Amino acid sequence: MLQLLEGIPTQCVAKQDKVSTGRAWSVFLAPAQIVKTARKLYEAEYSLEDVFALDIEEGFLVLYHFNRWNVDERVVLRVLISKDNPTIPSIASIFDGAEWHERETRDFHGVNFEGNPNLVPLLMCVEDVDFHPLLKTDKKRKQIKDLLNLGEVVSCNKEIEALFAEAEAEVASDA
């Protein structure tokens, strides 16, 4: 996996506990890197499982799950985008199956996938094009550190570390 990511500027690469999370790797990426990474994964015979978003206080966390057929090494790519401009490049040109997943994510969260060939409502009706059912209310929305674990970090930049920093400090103080 690390070999595969060579040459791609990642924000954070971490190993995950397979038993408790069901995944092997977690990779934070900047929106601009997602297409390049998807192409590398395609060349390494990964197949797309799903694309969806999480509504958190920091913005939208768009998640991509990939896995290979004969080696069980599930990878999750995470791209954090802001609420003001929820735009992210589409990977439908590499994984055709992403087209529908991206349309579904647009329906549910209002994330705009730039370059998707057919970004019209898929599951929601056309009349409700601006209604996004999975958006959280302010009261229910949580911060990323309250929801996710970073895992066993291999490399990580400061911005992502800062997102999780407080949670780790709290754990340390509890101990």
Place this chain on the structure above:
Amino acid sequence: MSAYQNLEQMKGDFYTQKFEAGKQDGTLIINMGPQHPSTHGVLRIVIEVDGEYIVRSEPVLGYLHRMHEKMGETQTWGGFIPNMGRVDYGHPMAWNWAYVGAVEKLMGIEVPERAEYLRVIMTELNRLTSHLLWWGAYILDLGAFTPIMYAFDDREMLLDILQRPSASRLTYSNFRVGGVQMDLDDKCLELIRTFIPHFRERLPMYHDLVTENLILRRRIEGVGIIDEDMCQRYGCTGPVLRGAGVAYDVRKDEPYSIYDRFDFEIPTQDSACSAGRYHVRVAEMEQSLRIIEQALEQLPSAEGKHIMDKAPKPSMKPPAGEAYFAVEGGRGKIGVYVVSDGSKVPYRVKLRAPGFSNMNAFAEAAKGTILADAVAILGSLDLIIPELDR
């Protein structure tokens, strides 16, 4: 131009109008569905045909959309289990399993050995009902009425078996976090034991009646090619992928529960066409029987009860975190991803439906085939519309 074409209501809806924008000269645009019988639910496909040949097509989903993922965010962890029986009426046990498996991962729960065996037996029996439903309905789509009567005859026996531990005949939701709701009683075990040899006897008749039938073979052989590369690009799994020659099965390649204890094969076909997918599913039924047989043999020595002691209540509070759990359903890889914020209600439930990805490949597979082939391809994907739309 006839007078009709000026009428507002003759223009078609948003999707038809958008599809019409790329229309070639001399072609015709037709809507297959949302009420077409071969779509088995409310699936609509807008198709552009040149004579009888499909130039391009676009599936329009959402007619059966119920927003299960939102329902997941509004009810308790345990309260969401009945939804799992309704996502996919073909193979609800596998969906039950995917969801409770994800929650168990989150909570770090180990299920008693006996419960694992019960889950395997029930899920495999349910896989048989799923494949029988597909088999009968597929042949019905292709114009033969009788086979579905035989398939439902056998399926009826399975439903009688499955209703004993689950108290329902179609939308099962008897899995619980920590085990299953009820144990299999003696009568039920006896029924399963008599069903296995009975069904083994029936399978050759299925082949004699249908598989070798020349009309069927002409309809499905070489039709609707979905090869390995397409599967990778679209994320197709299950019999579609195995029909393209890849021996991928979550039960073997991402082993969960106790599937590593059973001796069974992953049937594959290299033809990548509708016939390949047909043969894979029929061969899988025999493998499911093998798994059930072995599970029944090992069941008496399994430790524990059908559910763990002090199993979590429906209002459980899993610790904050995330978990992804995948199982092999009748149609392919079912994945459930859950995020918890430590409260009684899930923060996010994402359902990965195998049919959704399989259907995505339809437009490319159907290009250049004739309209009647579209029905053969749709059926070979084994579509369950509630699962596509969720």
